[in-house]
Amino acid sequence: MKSSLPAPNDGRVETILDIRGLTKTYPGRGSAPPVDALKNVDLTIRKGEIFALLGPNGAGKTTLIGAVCGMVRPTSGSIHAFGLDMKHDWRTMRARIGLVPQEMSVDIFEKVHRSVAYSRGLFGRKADPARIEEVLRTLSLWDKRDSQLRALSGGMKRRVLIAKALAHDPDLLFLDEPTAGVDVELRRDMWNTIDKLREQGVTVILTTHYIEEAEEMADRVGVINKGRILLVDDKDAIMGRLGRTEAEFTLSQPLASLPASLSDLPVTLENDGRTIAFRGGDGSGLGKEQVAALAQTLVRENIGYTAIDQRESSLEDIFVKLVEEEGATS
């Protein structure tokens, strides 16, 4: 269903955003100490890709977006977009960047249509009712165009924020936690919308707490924690590296050794032969398949079990692992 990253012609991929050595220290207030929200971050985003920035609360995702979009003044480092240096060409740059903020920050007495048309004008584009209509229709907001924002549901308000960000036809779009607090259906909608944007050639950078979301939408994923980018890689590679399924089969009878038919699965016999433990998978469903296969094999081999305990590694586990790995290599 999903198209993959545009094939790099002549072997080179065009860079749309280049961040070098970006550091942000929020000054301390009163007794609060200064916060190092970003520590020497390097990040390169390719034109046309969907990039997911994955990280827990307080990792620095919003700060990173803020530094590019103009809400945050970097302490040091450089930011280039479209080949322009932000220090000098911020106007040209900003005119081509769109931002959907994490917080619901709108004038709630404003009407949907006017709010979106305002955004277009604010970014210096000539009024274009046809284009605004198109944006509103794409986001299923056309019927609500004359409603005040306060009369909309939370999910719809979020869509208005997206419409506002798209009103000036940006080439680079930031979505700060686009699916936080929206229901499953709207989440699907959102993913489809983002897919459509990619087809139109918009480069999308989104932040999320959810591995599944990065998995579903992104071409590449960057993992950020405590102000540091821990790794950046193609989604599949990252999921392979990070995603882990763990399953424990509690056996009815202790086993002396594992049957040969299980030798190609990542399983071990533990707990004096009373437990078969599975640790493997690649974060994209392979682990679950293998555990299902394992269960069938056990039945076929006439090995009885009384319980299955299965879990996917959480984002938390992944960070712990990454930090450990980082500590080991440096």
Add this chain to the structure above:
Amino acid sequence: MSFNLTSALTIYRNELLRFLRTVFGSLISPVLTTCLYFIVFGAAIGGRMDQVGGVDYGAFIVPGLLLLTMLSESTSNASFGIYMPRFTGSIYELLSAPVGVAETLVGFVGAAVTKSLILALIILTTATFFVDYQIAHPVFAFFYILLVASAFSLLGFILGLWADGFEKLQMVPLLILTPLTFLGGTFYSIDMLAEPWRTVALFNPIVYLVSGLRWTFYGQADVDIATATGLTVGFLILCVAVITVIFHTGWRLRE
């Protein structure tokens, strides 16, 4: 240096539309207050007062009253205009847009000035129902009102950036501007004051503003028009300078 005209006009129009959304509330209170002043000071007390410098007392207070309203309305309109987006968080859009200090000022302060001019027109019209007055130098008066409205809208803009709560937002107009205006010769000529108060009054900048406006109405005032205009222009330039510095350092705007 580039200027994004579409962006500036968009902000300007948006602010005026916001004003129209609440036009009744925005106009009714200052107009009502002014009417009350005219009834009390113009009609009731004014009838028993001597002329001031050859002008009927009722007419004499028109410029002062106009200024009283202009100062507080320009300041509070402009301060609310920029404070509200900061308060709701919708300022993110302005910060991420390709606009700098010039577009922001034309948009926000321009709109506040326009509102003040509309208000001035309404107050001057209202005044004709209570007192007879003439404007000796109408063109001068217009530019002077424009100048004062601009200067105090700029002050309001600074206030809206500085305030971190509604309390502070109302503090400056209420605790500084209104007392200074009342003591600044709104209802009297400072010649009426005995020393040392006369000299003390000359340290009140509002005295010069009221005098300047009074001169455009009646061709005479406590302080000469050149001093008054010079002071106002100086104040305006100072405000623009302060705002430019604020934008360049990102104070209260960018983290």
